[in-house]
Structure formats: structure tokens, C-alpha cells
Amino acid sequence: MSPTSTTATQPLRASAPIATGRNGEMRPSALAFLLLLWLSLFVAFAVLITLLITIFLTGQNKLSTALLFNFPSADPDEAGARPAILGSVWAIGATAVMTLPLGIAAAVHLEEFADRKRWFNRFIELNVQNLAAVPSIVYGLLALAFLSMLGVTNKNIVIGGAFALTLLILPVIIIATREALRAVPREIRDGSLALGATQWQTTWRQVLPASVPGIATGSILALSRALGEAAPLLVLGALVYITFDPNGLLSGYTTLPIQIFNWTGRPQEGFHELAGATSILLLAVLILMNALAIFIRNKFQKRW
Amino acid sequence: MRKSTAKIFASTALVLVGALALSGCGGQPSGGDTSGSGASGGGLTGSVNTDGSSTVAPLTEAAADLFRDEESGVNVSVATSGTGGGFKTFCAGETDVSNASRPIKDEEAADCEAAGIKYTEIVAANDGLSVIVNPENDWAEDLTVEQLNLIWGPEAEGKITNWNQVDPSFPDQAITLFGAGTDSGTFDYFTEEINGEDGAIRTDYSPSEDDNITIQGVAGDVSAIGFLGLSYVEENEGVVKAVAVDGVMPSTETVQDGTYTPLGRPLFIYVNNASYVDKEQVKSFIDFYVANSAEIAERALFVPLTEDQVTTATDELASLG
Amino acid sequence: MTAIIERRGGPASGRAPAPASSFAGRRRPGEFLIKLALRLAAAVTVVTTVGILIALLIPSLSFFAEVPVLEFLFGTRWAPRFADASFGVLPLVTATLWTTLIALLVAVPFGLGAATLLAEYARPRVRKVLKPLLEILAGIPTVVYGFFALQFVQGTVLRDWLHLPTGAFSVLAAGLVMGVMIIPTIASIAEDAMSAVPQALRQGSAALGANRMQTTLRVVFPAALSGIVAAVVLGISRAVGETMIVAIAAGNQAQLVTNPLDQGQTMTGFIANAALGDSRVGSLEYNTLFAVGLLLFLITLLINFISIRFVRRFREAY
Numbered sequence: 001m002s003p004t005s006t007t008a009t010q011p012l013r014a015s016a017p018i019a020t021g022r023n024g025e026m027r028p029s030a031l032a033f034l035l036l037l038w039l040s041l042f043v044a045f046a047v048l049i050t051l052l053i054t055i056f057l058t059g060q061n062k063l064s065t066a067l068l069f070n071f072p073s074a075d076p077d078e079a080g081a082r083p084a085i086l087g088s089v090w091a092i093g094a095t096a097v098m099t100l101p102l103g104i105a106a107a108v109h110l111e112e113f114a115d116r117k118r119w120f121n122r123f124i125e126l127n128v129q130n131l132a133a134v135p136s137i138v139y140g141l142l143a144l145a146f147l148s149m150l151g152v153t154n155k156n157i158v159i160g161g162a163f164a165l166t167l168l169i170l171p172v173i174i175i176a177t178r179e180a181l182r183a184v185p186r187e188i189r190d191g192s193l194a195l196g197a198t199q200w201q202t203t204w205r206q207v208l209p210a211s212v213p214g215i216a217t218g219s220i221l222a223l224s225r226a227l228g229e230a231a232p233l234l235v236l237g238a239l240v241y242i243t244f245d246p247n248g249l250l251s252g253y254t255t256l257p258i259q260i261f262n263w264t265g266r267p268q269e270g271f272h273e274l275a276g277a278t279s280i281l282l283l284a285v286l287i288l289m290n291a292l293a294i295f296i297r298n299k300f301q302k303r304w
Numbered sequence: 305m306r307k308s309t310a311k312i313f314a315s316t317a318l319v320l321v322g323a324l325a326l327s328g329c330g331g332q333p334s335g336g337d338t339s340g341s342g343a344s345g346g347g348l349t350g351s352v353n354t355d356g357s358s359t360v361a362p363l364t365e366a367a368a369d370l371f372r373d374e375e376s377g378v379n380v381s382v383a384t385s386g387t388g389g390g391f392k393t394f395c396a397g398e399t400d401v402s403n404a405s406r407p408i409k410d411e412e413a414a415d416c417e418a419a420g421i422k423y424t425e426i427v428a429a430n431d432g433l434s435v436i437v438n439p440e441n442d443w444a445e446d447l448t449v450e451q452l453n454l455i456w457g458p459e460a461e462g463k464i465t466n467w468n469q470v471d472p473s474f475p476d477q478a479i480t481l482f483g484a485g486t487d488s489g490t491f492d493y494f495t496e497e498i499n500g501e502d503g504a505i506r507t508d509y510s511p512s513e514d515d516n517i518t519i520q521g522v523a524g525d526v527s528a529i530g531f532l533g534l535s536y537v538e539e540n541e542g543v544v545k546a547v548a549v550d551g552v553m554p555s556t557e558t559v560q561d562g563t564y565t566p567l568g569r570p571l572f573i574y575v576n577n578a579s580y581v582d583k584e585q586v587k588s589f590i591d592f593y594v595a596n597s598a599e600i601a602e603r604a605l606f607v608p609l610t611e612d613q614v615t616t617a618t619d620e621l622a623s624l625g
Numbered sequence: 626m627t628a629i630i631e632r633r634g635g636p637a638s639g640r641a642p643a644p645a646s647s648f649a650g651r652r653r654p655g656e657f658l659i660k661l662a663l664r665l666a667a668a669v670t671v672v673t674t675v676g677i678l679i680a681l682l683i684p685s686l687s688f689f690a691e692v693p694v695l696e697f698l699f700g701t702r703w704a705p706r707f708a709d710a711s712f713g714v715l716p717l718v719t720a721t722l723w724t725t726l727i728a729l730l731v732a733v734p735f736g737l738g739a740a741t742l743l744a745e746y747a748r749p750r751v752r753k754v755l756k757p758l759l760e761i762l763a764g765i766p767t768v769v770y771g772f773f774a775l776q777f778v779q780g781t782v783l784r785d786w787l788h789l790p791t792g793a794f795s796v797l798a799a800g801l802v803m804g805v806m807i808i809p810t811i812a813s814i815a816e817d818a819m820s821a822v823p824q825a826l827r828q829g830s831a832a833l834g835a836n837r838m839q840t841t842l843r844v845v846f847p848a849a850l851s852g853i854v855a856a857v858v859l860g861i862s863r864a865v866g867e868t869m870i871v872a873i874a875a876g877n878q879a880q881l882v883t884n885p886l887d888q889g890q891t892m893t894g895f896i897a898n899a900a901l902g903d904s905r906v907g908s909l910e911y912n913t914l915f916a917v918g919l920l921l922f923l924i925t926l927l928i929n930f931i932s933i934r935f936v937r938r939f940r941e942a943y
Contacts, residue, residue: 027836030837033838124668265873
């Protein structure tokens with residue numbers, strides 16, 4: 001029984017499955033295997049859908065403008081997530097301002113300027129990979145220690161949380177930016193250098209603009225991850241009942257994930273509904289951010 | 305190529321600026337938090353920082369809610385580090401008000417004095433520290449103090465693990481225990497009254513500074529037992545139920561007339577004298593708190609002050625101002 | 626001025642050329658500062674790691690001055706804040722092991738199954754749709770997973786539907802949901818690893834008469850083994866470091882877990898819970914927080930190192 005596949009040239013990646021003749025594929029064990037594989041994918045999606053449905057069912061009653069505009073309250077019917085929404089905006093805004101320049105600059109250095117043969121630069125690369133996998137709560141401890149060292153006693157300030165989040169997503173931004181920079185072909189750099197530009201001019205005027213879509217995509221995804229983080233902020237005292245709008249870098253604050261955590265821990269059904277509704281809100285924002293990232297990638301990504 | 309780059313930068317910048325602008329001015333329907341007259345009532349601004357007991361926190365939160373209707377420009381924050389935790393921040397001068405479900409200890413008073421913090425103790429409400437069980441628990445409806453000591457004392461650690469060890473007529477079911485953590489005034493009060501010494505307790509239970517966790521734990525387990533402030537029981541009627549202690553069920557009446565003993569107790573707020581005198585918003589908040597204590601207690605489902613207690617509190621305040 | 630260009634053949638690779646020293650471009654003074662700034666930015670990452678180590682070590686050293694290391698590592702009673710205090714971290718570690726194990730039991734089969742499907746069986750167009758959908762699982766905030774674990778998995782499924790003897794919190798519920806959360810992590814790395822296996826191997830196997838299942842099991846899996854191991858190890862790292870799901874759903878009782886239906890407090894759960902209270906800087910409670918944090922950091926560091934080595938091996942093999 002010789003196989004009848006006629007695949008000629010195959011690219012390195014498995015872009016097309018290899019047909020090996022119908023008899024082999026129809027064997028019961030092969031079919032069972034395929035079924036198991038589809039099942040595992042199915043289970044993963046089933047859980048995802050169950051999660052989304054339960055969240056939606058729990059939270060739908062409380063989806064209203066009250067959620068957006070009211071302050072927290074002991075009465076679930078009157079409570080809203082307003083300080084949390086604004087706190088999230090402030091925290092993510094401050095994080096973006098701090099982490100984007102830092103991460104992009106670091107990535108540019110590692111990718112364009114650093115001599116990769118030197119052990120020090122390889123060490124930095126290894127270090128970045130490690131930092132990307134450190135548990136998020138450790139970043140909270142780091143920020144806590146840093147604030148204590150500075151003598152700041154009230155740890156519930158926006159800049160403290162932003163500091164923790166900045167360091168948390170910095171490795172992610174570096175890795176994503178490096179990927180984007182790597183995608184720009186050598187010819188662009190070579191051509192620029194051939195015309196007499198210095199390396200920095202090449203980077204600044206050719207490579208970076210060309211990799212902006214990739215960087216933008218990576219940054220938005222990283223920021224959306226920061227938006228969903230709660231653990232480091234818990235350590236920094238963001239779990240607090242506030243009746244005001246966070247309004248500055250040194251202001252007290254809380255964030256959407258922390259608010260969800262707060263309401264989840266309360267026994268009354270009304271608060272569970274609020275937690276569900278806030279989860280829906282948070283998921284909606286995350287979906288928007290991810291959609292924006294994908295849109296940027298698809299629309300502006302250059303095909304070299 | 306340049307144009308699309310510019311477009312991306314511009315649109316991202318616009319979005320960021322827009323978001324910050326919205327947060328800065330858009331979302332405040334009732335008055336501003338910068339100086340300027342608020343739309344509803346007074347024009348005070350500034351912050352009032354409170355921290356401490358998670359038992360007292362709902363009361364202070366209710367006060368903050370009602371206060372906001374009068375002074376919307378004042379930022380009141382209520383943190384819950386536990387009574388002990390609250391005193392630590394209070395005696396470091398970081399908070400204006402400390403919520404406490406037990407009186408200040410001598411060591412804590414000494415810390416405050418060493419830091420130069422002068423304070424005033426005000427009784428804000430009453431509480432019947434309640435022992436709770438699951439609604440489907442029909443055997444432990446009345447427990448004596450001795451039985452509670454048997455369940456919760458330090459010697460019980462690892463040993464008293466079953467209900468029928470408490471009373472042979474109880475079913476053969478494992479006990480799960482939930483309660484306040486070590487920073488909590490409820491913890492201090494309960495251990496002192498039931499186990500005879502502040503801090504003496506078995507350690508194999510689920511401690512939390514957040515009483516809501518205790519409610520959740522007991523509500524989800526038929527053979528669980530817990531202890532926390534009465535207001536949480538009242539808020540969660542049907543979800544958990546209180547146990548009679550030495551024959552007396554905790555309620556507003558039994559707490560106010562003293563028959564719910566030894567677990568009836570006053571709840572306090574400690575006010576930093578300097579904050580009260582120097583910060584107008586703190587004075588306004590505390591005055592409001594005391595003057596409206598009955599309404600606040602009712603809103604938060606606490607046992608309100610007796611008439612004598614109200615008079616004492618008002619006098620204390622007058623001596624402050 | 627002339628710029629010297631090194632001629633190198635081959636397809637566009639996008640790798641940056643060797644540093645500027647081999648090019649005689651006109652030097653502009655500001656560039657030195659700019660390059661210095663870039664270098665400093667890269668150095669921030671090193672500073673971060675050093676910062677984490679210092680931030681964790683200093684309070685930990687104070688901690689170990691009061692609590693013997695052996696008692697910490699091997700003691701079985703964790704009651705750090707009580708009057709009769711004990712600092713044996715084993716209950717926290719065993720709870721972490723339990724949640725991680727349960728999570729892996731869920732994530733490894735389903736993750737590898739999904740990865741195999743995407744890498745070996747799915748057509749490119751199907752893959753393009755399914756892969757992002759799987760990534761959605763990774764994008765859901767862990768708080769929302771925690772809410773789901775407490776409300777639905779523990780409350781509805783385990784208690785109401787299955788009538789299991791369990792309370793309001795359990796290690797099982799937290800572990801199961803954690804497993805679902807790390808499915809995409811394992812799936813995506815394993816899928817990368819399997820896709821990197823050259824077609825030639827599959828073709829050879831097909832030429833010998835194997836069907837796709839046999840090829841997958843006997844050729845692709847062994848060839849991609851280091852990548853698959855890297856994926857699993859990374860999944861372990863994520864499970865060990867996860868905080869919110871366990872903080873919400875696993876409970877607060879630090880005990881040596883023997884039954885997954887019981888509560889348990891993991892290392893991350895303890896840090897989150899303890900941080901909610903107030904610990905004065907320099908106090909034993911404050912230092913305990915960092916001692917557990919140090920242990921957590923070292924464990925994940927070790928796991929990450931192992932994972933990175935495996936990733937390197939599979940990326941270099943082809």
C-alpha cells in the first residue's frame with residue numbers, strides 16, 4: 001500500500017497536512033485520536049463559553065449607567081464602579097507613559113546597537129526573558145519595598161501602582177518591540193547606511209517608523225494585560241473603599257480588577273451581580289483594546 | 305509611509321489625551337473635587353483617611369455615603385487593616401480616624417503618645433459579637449461559653465475536630481472554623497472573652513481581616529462555625545444564622561440592655577485631635593458622624609447608641625472642638 | 626565621506642548589522658548621548674532584577690535572623706501572625722503543589738491536544754481562526770477567572786450539581802480553573818515546537834506508510850519534545866505564580882492539604898491575604914511576607930531557567 005501523496009515542495013512550517021492515503025487515516029485508532037484532539041479543543045472552548053455565559057447571566061441585571069457613574073456603597077442597588085474606572089484610567093495612563101519609552105528604548109538598544117557576542121548583552125536578554133515570567137505579585141512586593149525605602153507611608157497612591165505595573169509589563173514590551181524591529185529587513189538598514197546615514201539616523205528614520213505597527217500592537221496588548229492585573233496592586237493597598245474620583249498621581253485609587261475582587265468577596269447576591277457586571281465591563285474594554293491591536297497589525301503591517 | 309505613521313501617533317495620542325481629559329473633568333456630575341463650590345451643599349474639600357476594624361468599616365462607610373450628600377468635595381477613604389493594623393497607621397499619624405471594635409490597648413496608647421498623637425475615643429455604635437453557623441445547622445442553636453471555649457481554645461488545635469466532641473448529641477461531622485484574623489479587634493475581643501486571654505486561640509482555622517470571607521465560608525459549609533460582628537449577620541439574613549450564647553440571642557435589645565453577655569461590646573472611632581482641629585473636613589465629618597449616629601447605624605444595620613451613650617459622645621466632641 | 630557596506634548574501638533576515646564601529650558614518654555629537662540613553666534603558670531591566678533580589682533579600686535576612694531556615698523550610702505549622710507563632714512554610718508549599726498539579730492535569734492533555742490539532746491536522750485557514758480564539762482564554766483577567774471559580778465551579782458545579790463534601794472554598798476549584806487559564810500557554814508553545822519540526826520528517830514517515838496519528842505520536846512528538854517540555858514547564862511557572870484565582874477560591878486556611886476538596890492557602894494566597902492587613906515596615910509580619918516572596922521568586926526562577934534551556938534547545942535544533 002503505497003501512499004498517494006503528491007506534495008511537491010513543502011515549506012518548512014507545516015502549512016498543509018500530509019495525506020497518507022485513506023486507509024491509514026480511517027483506522028479506528030486514528031479516528032479516535034482525531035476525536036480526542038477535537039475534544040480537547042472543544043473542552044477548552046466550552047469552558048470559555050461557559051465562563052462568558054455565567055458572567056453575563058450573573059451580571060446582566062447590574063449593567064447600567066449606575067455602574068459607570070455611582071460610587072461604591074453598602075447597598076448593592078446603589079453601588080457603582082466609578083472610582084475604579086477612573087483609577088484604572090489613571091493607573092494605565094501613568095504606566096503607559098513610563099513603560100513605553102523605557103521599553104522601546106531598551107529594545108532598540110538590544111536589537112540595533114548591542115554587540116550580541118558580548119556576554120553582558122546575552123545576560124540582559126536572558127534577564128528579560130526571566131522577568132517576563134516572574135509572578136506578578138513579586139512586582140507588588142518590589143514596589144512596596146521601594147516605597148518603604150523612599151519613606152512613603154501611604155502606599156495607596158497611583159504612582160506606586162503604576163510603578164509596579166510598569167516593571168511588570170516592561171519585559172513584554174521589550175520582547176514585542178524586538179520582534180517588530182526584527183521584522184524590518186536588513187536591506188532597509190543597509191540602504192540607509194549606504195546613503196551615509198549614521199546608525200542612529202537609520203534607526204530613528206527608517207527602522208522605527210517601519211516597525212511602529214508591530215510596536216503599537218505589542219504595546220496595546222501589554223497594556224491590556226496591565227489593565228487586568230490585580231495581585232501587585234493588592235499588595236499596594238488598592239483594596240480600599242473610596243468615595244471620590246482618583247484625580248492625580250498621588251491620589252488614592254482603586255482599579256476595576258480590584259473592585260471585582262472586592263465585590264466577589266462579599267456574600268450578598270447583589271454584590272456578585274455587580275462583580276459580574278464589572279467583569280463584563282472589563283472584558284469589553286479588553287476586547288476593544290485587543291481588537292484595536294489586531295486592527296493596527298492587519299491594516300498597517302508592512303509586507304516586505 | 306510617513307503619513308500612516310503620523311496617523312497612528314496622532315490617533316493614539318488623541319485617545320490617551322481624551323481619556324485623561326474625561327477623567328479630569330468629565331465624570332463628576334455633582335460638584336468638583338477642586339476648590340470651588342460644590343453643587344450640593346457645602347464647599348469643603350480635602351481628604352479624611354480612616355482605617356481599622358472591618359467590623360466598624362461598614363458603619364464608617366455608611367457615614368461616608370451620607371456625608372457625601374452634604375459635602376461632595378471631601379474625599380473619605382475607608383481601609384480595613386483590622387483594628388490592630390488601624391492603630392498602627394493611626395499612631396504613625398497616617399490616618400485621621402481609626403475604626404476600632406475594641407478599646408485601644410496600653411501598648412498602642414504608648415505608641416501614640418511616643419509619636420505625639422493625641423486622640424479622642426468616641427463610641428460610635430454597639431455590637432453583639434455573634435457566633436454564626438450555617439442555616440442548615442439545626443443542632444448548634446444554643447452554645448454555652450464553655451462550649452465555645454472548648455471549640456476555639458488553644459488546646460483545641462488539632463484535637464477538637466468534630467461536632468460530637470462538643471456535645472455527644474451533636475452529629476458526627478467535621479467542624480470547619482472561620483473567623484477574624486489577628487489584626488482584628490473582633491479577634492482580640494472574642495479571644496479575651498471566650499478564651500480568657502487576648503490572642504489565645506487555636507490556629508487551625510481560616511483567619512481573615514475581611515469578615516465577608518467568614519460569611520462566605522460559613523454559608524458554604526453545613527458544618528462550619530464562625531464569629532463576627534452582628535451587623536454582618538443582619539446584612540446576611542438567611543445566608544447565615546446566629547447562635548444563642550448562654551441562651552441569649554444577639555439583637556439590638558439584648559445588646560443595648562446588656563443581657564447579651566459576654567459578647568456585647570461598644571464600637572469605637574478614635575479621632576486624631578490635631579486632624580480634628582486643623583482640618584475642617586475632618587471636623588465636619590466627625591460632627592456629622594456623631595450627630596447622625598442613629599441614622600447611620602440604621603442604614604448600616606448596627607445596634608445604635610443608647611441615649612446615655614449619645615450624650616457622652618456629644619460631650620466628648622464638644623470638649624474636642 | 627564613504628560608507629563601507631559589508632556585502633552579505635542570503636535572503637532578507639532583518640537582523641541588524643554589526644555595530645557602528647565598522648561603518649564610517651558621520652558622527653553626530655548628540656548620538657552619543659542618545660546611545661547612552663538607550664543603553665541605560667536596557668540596563669533598567671538588570672536594575673529591576675537586582676532590585677527584586679534586594680527588596681526580597683533584606684527583609685528576609687531580618688526574618689531568618691529570628692526564624693531558623695530549617696524551621697521555615699520544613700516546619701509543618703504555618704501560623705505567623707498568632708501569639709503562639711509558627712513559621713513552617715510546608716503548608717503553603719503543599720497547597721501550591723496541589724493547585725499546580727491539578728492545573729497541569731487539566732492543562733497538559735487539553736493544551737497538547739489543541740496544539741497537536743492546530744499543528745498537525747488543521748488547515749492554515751482553520752488555524753488562523755482557531756489560534757486567536759484560543760488566545761482569548763489567555764486574555765481573560767485572572768480576577769474574572771477567580772470569580773468564575775468561586776461562583777460557578779465551586780458553588781454550582783462542585784456543591785450543587787455534584788454534591789461533593791466541600792465547603793465554600795477548595796483547592797480543587799482553584800486548580801481546575803487555573804488549568805483552563807494556562808491551556809493557551811502550553812498550547813501555543815507546544816504548537817510552535819511542533820510546527821518547527823521539518824516537513825521532511827513527516828514526509829519520510831508518510832513514505833513509510835504511517836498515518837497522521839502514527840506520524841504525530843512517533844515522529845513529531847519526540848522531535849518536538851524539548852519544546853513540549855518547555856511549554857509544560859512554563860505552564861508550571863504560571864501556575865505557581867498565580868495569585869488571584871487562589872486568593873478568591875482556594876480559601877485562607879494554611880494547612881497541609883491532603884484532600885483537594887479542602888481549603889488551602891498557597892504561597893501567593895498568603896502574600897495577598899497578609900498584604901490586606903497592615904504590617905509595619907521592619908516588623909516580623911512584614912518580613913514574613915518577603916520571606917515567602919523570596920521563596921516564591923526562587924522557585925519560579927528555577928523553573929524559568931529550566932524552561933528557557935528547553936526552549937533554546939528546540940529552537941536551535943532545526
